[in-house]
Amino acid sequence: MHLGESTRECEYSQISTRSSTPMETPYKKKTPKKRKWETFPGRNRFYCDGRIMMAKQTGVFYLTLVLILVTCGLFFTFDCWFLAEQLTPIIPVIGAVLFLFVIGTLLRTSFSDPGVLPRATPDEAADLERQIDVANGSTGYRPPPRTKEVVINGQTVKLKYCFTCKIFRPPRASHCSLCDNCVERFDHHCPWVGNCVGKRNYRFFYMFILSLSFLTVFIFAFVITHIILNSQRIGFLSALKDSPASVLEVVVCFFSVWSIVGLSGFHTYLISSNQTTNEDIKGSWSSKRSKDNYNPYSYGNIFTNCCAALCGPLPPSLIDRRGFIQSDAPQLAPPTNGLPMYGSTQSQQSHKVATTPLLQQQQSSEPVILSPENGASLPGRASLALGGPCTSLPLGQPTPPASTPSLSCHEATDLLPIHGHPHNHSHPLQEQLAHHHFLTPEEVPSPPGMLHCGSPLGHSHTMQGSFYNPASQDSLHEDSVRGLVKLSSV
Amino acid sequence: MAETHSLQDLRHQAAVIAKVFIQRDYTNGTLCQFQTKFPSELETKIDKQQFEETVRTLNNLYAEAEKLGSQSYVEGCLACLTAYTIFLCMETHYEKVLKKIAKYIQEQNDKVYAPRGLLLTDPLERGLRVIEITIFEDRSLTQ
Numbered sequence: 001m002h003l004g005e006s007t008r009e010c011e012y013s014q015i016s017t018r019s020s021t022p023m024e025t026p027y028k029k030k031t032p033k034k035r036k037w038e039t040f041p042g043r044n045r046f047y048c049d050g051r052i053m054m055a056k057q058t059g060v061f062y063l064t065l066v067l068i069l070v071t072c073g074l075f076f077t078f079d080c081w082f083l084a085e086q087l088t089p090i091i092p093v094i095g096a097v098l099f100l101f102v103i104g105t106l107l108r109t110s111f112s113d114p115g116v117l118p119r120a121t122p123d124e125a126a127d128l129e130r131q132i133d134v135a136n137g138s139t140g141y142r143p144p145p146r147t148k149e150v151v152i153n154g155q156t157v158k159l160k161y162c163f164t165c166k167i168f169r170p171p172r173a174s175h176c177s178l179c180d181n182c183v184e185r186f187d188h189h190c191p192w193v194g195n196c197v198g199k200r201n202y203r204f205f206y207m208f209i210l211s212l213s214f215l216t217v218f219i220f221a222f223v224i225t226h227i228i229l230n231s232q233r234i235g236f237l238s239a240l241k242d243s244p245a246s247v248l249e250v251v252v253c254f255f256s257v258w259s260i261v262g263l264s265g266f267h268t269y270l271i272s273s274n275q276t277t278n279e280d281i282k283g284s285w286s287s288k289r290s291k292d293n294y295n296p297y298s299y300g301n302i303f304t305n306c307c308a309a310l311c312g313p314l315p316p317s318l319i320d321r322r323g324f325i326q327s328d329a330p331q332l333a334p335p336t337n338g339l340p341m342y343g344s345t346q347s348q349q350s351h352k353v354a355t356t357p358l359l360q361q362q363q364s365s366e367p368v369i370l371s372p373e374n375g376a377s378l379p380g381r382a383s384l385a386l387g388g389p390c391t392s393l394p395l396g397q398p399t400p401p402a403s404t405p406s407l408s409c410h411e412a413t414d415l416l417p418i419h420g421h422p423h424n425h426s427h428p429l430q431e432q433l434a435h436h437h438f439l440t441p442e443e444v445p446s447p448p449g450m451l452h453c454g455s456p457l458g459h460s461h462t463m464q465g466s467f468y469n470p471a472s473q474d475s476l477h478e479d480s481v482r483g484l485v486k487l488s489s490v
Numbered sequence: 491m492a493e494t495h496s497l498q499d500l501r502h503q504a505a506v507i508a509k510v511f512i513q514r515d516y517t518n519g520t521l522c523q524f525q526t527k528f529p530s531e532l533e534t535k536i537d538k539q540q541f542e543e544t545v546r547t548l549n550n551l552y553a554e555a556e557k558l559g560s561q562s563y564v565e566g567c568l569a570c571l572t573a574y575t576i577f578l579c580m581e582t583h584y585e586k587v588l589k590k591i592a593k594y595i596q597e598q599n600d601k602v603y604a605p606r607g608l609l610l611t612d613p614l615e616r617g618l619r620v621i622e623i624t625i626f627e628d629r630s631l632t633q
Contacts, residue, residue, distance in 0.1 A: 104573040118617035123509050150516045159516070167619060171516055185520065207570065297519055308558055311566025313584045314577075315556070318617040 037321040041119055042181040050321035052111040054194050055179050061110055061194030068106070068212075071252050072099045074245040075219050079226045082243075086229055091222060098215040105208035106193065113317040114198030115184035117165060117173060125166040132161070153296035172297070174278060188277045200317065203310045206267050213257075213264045220253035274298040274305040504607070504626040512545065512621040522552040522618050535606050535625065544598055544610070545621070548591065555587035588614060 037050035045054050054061070072095070080092040120128070132146055146161035148168055159168045162175050165182045169175070174186035176196050185199035197205045223246045230239035240247060270280060274297050279285060285295035299305050508531060515525040526545045528538045565583055569576050595612050603610055603623075611622040 101573060108574055117619070120619070121616065123622070124511055124616070124620060127509070127511050152516060152519050157516075168513075170514065171520055203570075204574070304558070307563055307566075311563045311570070312558055313556055313562045313565075314569075314582050316582070316585055316588065318614070 033324045035321070036319070036323050036325055039325065040319065040321070042116065043179050044116075044181070046321065053113050053321065054110055055189070055191075055196065057178070057191065058194040060191040064106070064192045067252065067256075068099075068102060071219065071249055072215075074249050075223065078243045078245040079223055079249070082226050082230065083222055087225075095215075095218060095222075098211060098218060101211045102208065102215050105204050105211060109190075109197070109201045109204040109208050110194050112195075112201045112204065113319060113321070114196040115186075115200040115315070116179075116196075116198075116317075116319050117167065117170075117182040117184060118319050119164075120166040128161075128166065128168070155294065155296040157296070172276060172279075185276060186278060200315060203314075206264075206271065206310065209260060209264045209267060213261045216253050216256050216260055219249060220257060223249045223253070271309045272302040272305050274309065506624055507627050508625045510623040510625065512623065514619060515549075521556055522613075523549045524613070524621055529623075531625065532608070532623065535608055536603070540602060544602070547594065548613075548621070551587060551591045551594065555584045555591075 035050050037046040037053075040046070043056045045056055045058070046052065047054070075095065076092065080095065083091045146168075148159040148161075150157055150159055150171070152171060157171050159171065161168050162182050164175060164180060167182065169182055170184060172185045173182050175182045176186065176189050178189050179196055181196070183196050183198035185202070187197040187202055187205075189196045190205070193205065193208070195201070226243070227236075227239050227246055227250075230242060233239075234242070270277060273295065275285060275295060279295075283289060285293060287293055299308060510529045510531050512524050512529070515523045517523075524545050526542050526549075528541055532541060562583060592612055592614070595610050599610050607626045609624040609626065611624065613619070613621050616622055
């Protein structure tokens with residue numbers, strides 16, 4: 001036993017030098033440890049070493065910030081003195097409190113993780129694929145899009161498979177095409193806030209728009225008061241000339257009030273009925289669909305719904321942004337950096353067992369012995385095993401990324417229409433039904449032993465109409481066109 | 491010749507045979523619950539009762555984390571009033587329960603699963619999507 005162990009240990013060290021391809025050495029030799037946010041596969045931006053997480057396009061967020069800061073700055077500089085003297089000094093105090101609350105909630109909404117679901121590990125993805133193939137049965141024709149039905153509190157809900165994240169999305173989750181992530185309890189992507197609004201930051205978003213409504217109305221009211229009081233003394237035109245800033249504030253507030261107050265009202269309704277913007281727009285739980293259509297997530301009364309949304313427990317972030325990548329198991333490389341798929345296949349197992357596939361590869365004298373009971377009773381499971389014959393596949397077939405169609409058909413789902421507000425949460429509504437891709441062995445980003453030994457090639461080449469690189473805007477556009485066609489056929 | 495394995499032995503020396511994934515159970519909505527159905531791959535490895543007990547305890551712990559009660563409301567209101575800065579000093583109820591869960595899984599691995607050549611992975615490391623059970627090669631048979 002000891003001899004075997006020591007030989008094995010020798011072989012471990014042999015393997016680790018032989019197995020490091022030029023592609024992998026950057027990961028293995030890098031002494032400063034990388035944090036997980038640095039290899040995050042979504043299209044997010046991280047700041048402050050992973051503490052802050054935002055969407056890719058943040059221009060409109062800065063606009064929001066500037067508008068708020070400038071308007072409030074002008075208010076405190078020009079109007080507050082007059083109001084504090086003439087009326088009461090409490091006015092600037094209340095203004096300051098509201099202002100700080102608005103900024104605090106805005107930053108909290110923009111900088112926090114909305115509830116992003118991490119993508120499936122290769123093992124999970126392979127396991128799901130196998131289950132779906134077993135369920136679908138025969139090959140040779142394109143099966144319908146992958147969905148699973150589940151009954152929640154009496155309502156049948158369809159769970160869709162996300163091709164990008166390779167998971168069945170939980171109920172109420174949706175994939176944001178702008179950030180390229182699945183987000184739990186996805187409400188919408190807000191460009192004003194520069195982030196998605198989902199389970200983890202919905203309450204901050206609501207507090208933001210609510211407090212901003214109060215602030216806008218507050219400033220509007222008191223600036224008008226200032227002008228009126230002043231014009232009683234020195235005349236209207238002189239009053240305007242006296243504080244030109246007030247005119248600017250009135251204009252900004254006037255246009256903001258309609259959209260922001262309207263939006264607050266809309267979200268108050270959504271919270272009290274426990275719906276997301278997504279569900280409301282699609283009319284998922286509307287009684288117009290069918291007589292016994294109701295919202296299975298609602299608690300039944302407005303008070304509980306509000307409390308649950310605003311004061312309920314705050315779930316933690318599921319993507320460990322600031323955690324360190326395990327040095328002996330580099331993270332799955334993000335899809336766009338051109339690494340061949342197989343080179344990253346050893347990444348998701350965080351123990352030394354990750355090197356065993358190649359261990360089996362290199363020395364034919366000691367294959368992993370499948371325990372007989374496993375092998376006999378579960379032929380499907382055996383394909384997960386790191387058995388001898390299967391391991392020869394990946395090394396013989398380095399993936400040519402450009403030529404093989406992507407296994408992750410990028411779907412832009414559940415985007416929202418402009419809902420009557422100039423506030424511009426503007427995305428056309430497109431229900432995308434993803435294509436079903438069969439995977440070629442070289443595409444499945446899983447450890448070599450995880451592939452089917454039996455029938456990999458049989459069902460692998462039916463990729464009509466598929467395309468590569470889900471991250472590109474072209475594919476997004478194609479997808480949206482396809483999605484419209486699909487929508488009409490459903 | 492060791493018939494039982496310690497957790498360290500498993501991780502450093504044994505080879506992975508297979509991985510079983512226990513999926514989420516959404517019949518009660520979006521609460522974090524896992525299916526208690528006993529997977530066939532584990533039939534020879536572990537007792538059905540033991541497995542169901544583990545999953546049921548985990549489900550109860552997650553339900554406790556997400557429970558809407560007076561404690562969570564008080565915490566929520568306090569957080570709102572302090573503009574959520576209070577979370578800089580104290581951890582949320584959810585986080586406290588997650589720590590409890592991590593300890594429970596560690597304990598289960600040490601006492602029940604590792605001796606049988608299995609390893610439970612904390613669902614938090616898998617985005618609360620699955621409970622991953624790794625089946626290791628049973629070295630006592632190969633020696």
